[in-house]
Amino acid sequence: MTENLLEVKDLVKHFTLNGDLVSRIAGKTQTVKAVDGINFHIRQGETLGLVGESGCGKSTTGRLITRLIEPTAGEIKLHGEDLLSFSPKRMRETRRNVQLVFQDPYASLNPRKTIMDILSRPLEVHKLATTWHEKRERVLELLNLVGLGSEHIDRYPHEFSGGQRQRIAIARGLALTPELVIGDEPVSALDVSIQAQILNLFRELQEKFSLTYLFIAHDLAVIRHISDRVAVMYVGKIVETGPVATIFSDPLHPYTKALLAAVPEADPKKPPPRLTLEGEVATPIDPPPGCRLNGRCPLATSICGEVEPALVSVATNHEVACHNL
Amino acid sequence: MSEPVLEIDNLSVRFNLKRGVLRAVDGVSIKVGKGETFGLVGESGSGKTVTARSIMRLVPTPPGEIASGTVRFEGRDIYQMSDEEIREIRGQHIAMVFQEPMSALNPVFTVGSQIGDPLRTNLGMSKQEARERTIEMLQLVGIPSPATRIDNYVHEFSGGMRQRVMLAMALSCDPTFLIADEPTTALDVTIQAVILELITSMIERFDMSLLFITHNLGVVAHACDNIGVMYASHLVEMGSTEEIFANPQHPYTVGLLRSIPRLDVQEKFLTPIDGTVCNMMDPPQGCKFHPRCTQAMDICKERIPEFKELSPGHFAACHLHEQPTV
Numbered sequence: 001m002t003e004n005l006l007e008v009k010d011l012v013k014h015f016t017l018n019g020d021l022v023s024r025i026a027g028k029t030q031t032v033k034a035v036d037g038i039n040f041h042i043r044q045g046e047t048l049g050l051v052g053e054s055g056c057g058k059s060t061t062g063r064l065i066t067r068l069i070e071p072t073a074g075e076i077k078l079h080g081e082d083l084l085s086f087s088p089k090r091m092r093e094t095r096r097n098v099q100l101v102f103q104d105p106y107a108s109l110n111p112r113k114t115i116m117d118i119l120s121r122p123l124e125v126h127k128l129a130t131t132w133h134e135k136r137e138r139v140l141e142l143l144n145l146v147g148l149g150s151e152h153i154d155r156y157p158h159e160f161s162g163g164q165r166q167r168i169a170i171a172r173g174l175a176l177t178p179e180l181v182i183g184d185e186p187v188s189a190l191d192v193s194i195q196a197q198i199l200n201l202f203r204e205l206q207e208k209f210s211l212t213y214l215f216i217a218h219d220l221a222v223i224r225h226i227s228d229r230v231a232v233m234y235v236g237k238i239v240e241t242g243p244v245a246t247i248f249s250d251p252l253h254p255y256t257k258a259l260l261a262a263v264p265e266a267d268p269k270k271p272p273p274r275l276t277l278e279g280e281v282a283t284p285i286d287p288p289p290g291c292r293l294n295g296r297c298p299l300a301t302s303i304c305g306e307v308e309p310a311l312v313s314v315a316t317n318h319e320v321a322c323h324n325l
Numbered sequence: 326m327s328e329p330v331l332e333i334d335n336l337s338v339r340f341n342l343k344r345g346v347l348r349a350v351d352g353v354s355i356k357v358g359k360g361e362t363f364g365l366v367g368e369s370g371s372g373k374t375v376t377a378r379s380i381m382r383l384v385p386t387p388p389g390e391i392a393s394g395t396v397r398f399e400g401r402d403i404y405q406m407s408d409e410e411i412r413e414i415r416g417q418h419i420a421m422v423f424q425e426p427m428s429a430l431n432p433v434f435t436v437g438s439q440i441g442d443p444l445r446t447n448l449g450m451s452k453q454e455a456r457e458r459t460i461e462m463l464q465l466v467g468i469p470s471p472a473t474r475i476d477n478y479v480h481e482f483s484g485g486m487r488q489r490v491m492l493a494m495a496l497s498c499d500p501t502f503l504i505a506d507e508p509t510t511a512l513d514v515t516i517q518a519v520i521l522e523l524i525t526s527m528i529e530r531f532d533m534s535l536l537f538i539t540h541n542l543g544v545v546a547h548a549c550d551n552i553g554v555m556y557a558s559h560l561v562e563m564g565s566t567e568e569i570f571a572n573p574q575h576p577y578t579v580g581l582l583r584s585i586p587r588l589d590v591q592e593k594f595l596t597p598i599d600g601t602v603c604n605m606m607d608p609p610q611g612c613k614f615h616p617r618c619t620q621a622m623d624i625c626k627e628r629i630p631e632f633k634e635l636s637p638g639h640f641a642a643c644h645l646h647e648q649p650t651v
Contacts, residue, residue, distance in 0.1 A: 196597030264543035
């Protein structure tokens with residue numbers, strides 16, 4: 001079995017609302033439990049797809065792993081070492097190994113810098129290239145990797161289409177030859193014909209450099225396509241995780257089932273999308289005890305309102321957090 | 326097909342900008358019959374929203390300009406109407422639902438007054454009647470406790486609930502035609518399923534026609550009877566939903582369907598459409614799709630293909646289908 005590149009244990013991130021002194025004295029603070037005790041691992045060279053709806057905590061998870069925000073509690077182990085114990089200097093060095101690609105390439109690229117500036121900056125920060133020629137050579141190499149020509153090097157981001165910009169953002173992610181790349185909805189701002197190009201690019205690069213991906217997305221078809229294993233999040237919790245084929249052909253958690261039934265498939269012969277849950281997504285602000293899906297779930301029993309279900313193994317690599325299986 | 330309710334014939338819309346002329350819609354013809362649901366599909370910038378807005382005469386002129394063509398609603402030419410007549414059409418006959426309910430609804434009025442005011446203006450209801458009707462409409466679209474929610478502001482609703490409010494507003498004056506412009510794009514997939522079901526049931530219940538604009542082929546596959554596919558301001562293919570999905574004839578439609586990742590099988594690589602959409606300020610000669618088309622021929626670079634009926638009700642604009650049949 002291959003080594004776990006990343007291991008996340010009991011990761012928690014709580015945000016405090018109304019955290020000012022007056023509210024605290026009056027006891028009016030609220031806690032947003034954005035990520036509330038999640039566990040998962042990613043093996044070397046595989047792709048873990050993290051899927052869920054808006055506000056479920058999937059982006060927060062991605063940011064926690066890079067320590068762009070600090071967790072409230074938990075462990076994040078890269079090659080078995082806890083990132084949270086690292087000194088700022090060590091953390092900066094480690095970031096070379098863990099890179100992020102963001103959703104919106106219109107926001108993630110500085111409009112006043114040329115592509116040369118954008119792609120050579122990481123090389124400067126990590127002192128991987130010193131002379132102009134070295135940098136230039138490496139940047140051209142990166143552009144070539146993501147399918148852009150050398151004529152693009154001195155242009156500005158506004159001269160590129162959305163798909164091309166996302167290629168540049170990916171090139172920046174690869175500049176430091178990381179092991180782990182976290183894609184936070186990297187294709188959701190793109191049109192479908194371009195989205196397919198970028199998904200293929202992610203695949204090609206993974207093969208070429210044996211990259212490990214944490215791929216965060218809300219689109220189930222995208223997750224189905226890119227992932228080896230999938231983790232489904234709902235309001236700060238992982239409710240089900242398993243191999244991609246199992247999750248999509250034999251989902252066990254009522255939320256996973258509901259998500260899949262709600263996807264309109266591009267085939268009029270398939271059943272129409274429908275919602276098998278009641279009501280709307282629960283809020284992560286001071287959630288009630290018990291299962292987060294309680295109140296919406298067709299299977300709910302009295303225990304669901306009292307005890308939070310733990311993620312338990314039901315088959316090899318397949319874990320589900322539900323009382324009523 | 327029954328007598329069309331909406332008939333768009335050879336519509337071209339231009340925007341005269343400082344940088345040059347942008348042809349947003351070029352020679353588009355669409356008919357929507359009574360009770361029919363028509364899906365207009367295309368990627369960003371393909372001209373689907375401008376087509377929809379020109380039906381309601383909502384394209385700002387200038388810089389916009391209807392360069393050619395007609396839009397007829399129930400046999401009457403929209404662009405020959407007086408301001409008063411078009412106001413009546415907008416208020417009582419054609420209603421529109423937009424993508425982003427937070428920006429389409431007014432944040433400083435309660436939802437009750439936003440739904441109720443048109444009722445009083447258009448249908449001459451009293452304040453009390455309008456309020457009762459508003460509560461009824463909110464109930465109909467599935468807003469819990471409508472009698473109290475009527476006095477809430479837009480920010481007090483979730484995304485899905487806001488879209489319900491917009492639908493209630495659109496349906497309140499009993500329109501016969503609904504235009505929905507990406508009504509579910511901003512929503513999560515579970516909420517999208519609910520809103521789609523709601524729109525479909527409302528269409529049936531009130532015997533309306535629907536023009537549904539979306540980039541999501543999955544959504545049209547289930548919500549529409551017929552589909553038109555737009556690429557770079559042109560309608561490139563049109564036909565029944567079954568036909569378009571089972572037997573697409575335009576290389577762009579074929580490419581679009583192939584590039585969607587599937588839920589049932591996992592392929593290693595997808596089959597994308599190469600290249601990017603042409604610059605609409607400076608589109609290529611001939612077929613706008615030819616630089617990306619794997620089957621492009623010499624003629625494609627010179628002449629725009631004719632929009633031809635290939636089999637009953639199935640149209641496509643492609644030179645591959647223009648070989649003389651002997």
